[in-house]
Amino acid sequence: MQQLAYPTLLLVSLLLSSLFLQTTLAGPPTTTAPPTEPAPPRPTKPGPPPTPPMPTKPDPMKGFCDSKCEVRCSNAGMHDRCIKYCGICCQKCKCVPSGTYGNKSECPCYRDKLSSQGRPKCP
Numbered sequence: 385m386q387q388l389a390y391p392t393l394l395l396v397s398l399l400l401s402s403l404f405l406q407t408t409l410a411g412p413p414t415t416t417a418p419p420t421e422p423a424p425p426r427p428t429k430p431g432p433p434p435t436p437p438m439p440t441k442p443d444p445m446k447g448f449c450d451s452k453c454e455v456r457c458s459n460a461g462m463h464d465r466c467i468k469y470c471g472i473c474c475q476k477c478k479c480v481p482s483g484t485y486g487n488k489s490e491c492p493c494y495r496d497k498l499s500s501q502g503r504p505k506c507p
Contacts, residue, residue, distance in 0.1 A: 449474035457507060459484045466507045473497055473506035 449471050457466035474480050477493035488495035488506075497505040 449480065452480035455482075456480050456484060460507065469505060470507050477506075 453467050453470035453474060456470050457463055460466035470480060473494050477491055477497070479491040479494060481487040481490045481494060494506045495504075499505045
C-alpha cells in the first residue's frame, strides 16, 4: 500500500499544479464589448495664422572676418579650427592681424584674448 501512495501523491500534486498554472497563465477572463460606431469628428476652430520668421540683419563684419581669417589660416595645420577661433576673435575684436602668423601687435584685443586654460585663444 505504501508503494502506491507515493506515486499517487506525486500524480495528484502534478495535476493540481498544472491546473493552477493553466488558470494563472490564462489571465483574468475578458469580455468583448460589442463594436461601437466611431465618434463623429469634432469641428475645429481656425487658429491664428503662423507668424513668419523675423528677418535677420546681415552682419557687416562677417564678410570682413571671413576674408581676413581665410588669409590668416591659409597655412594652418588644422584649418577648420583656426577659421572657427579666428572668426570668434574677429567678431569680438573687429580686427585680424596681417599675415599667417605673428603680427599680433597690430590688434591688441586679438593678442590679449585667452582661453579658459590661460593660453592665447586667437590664432
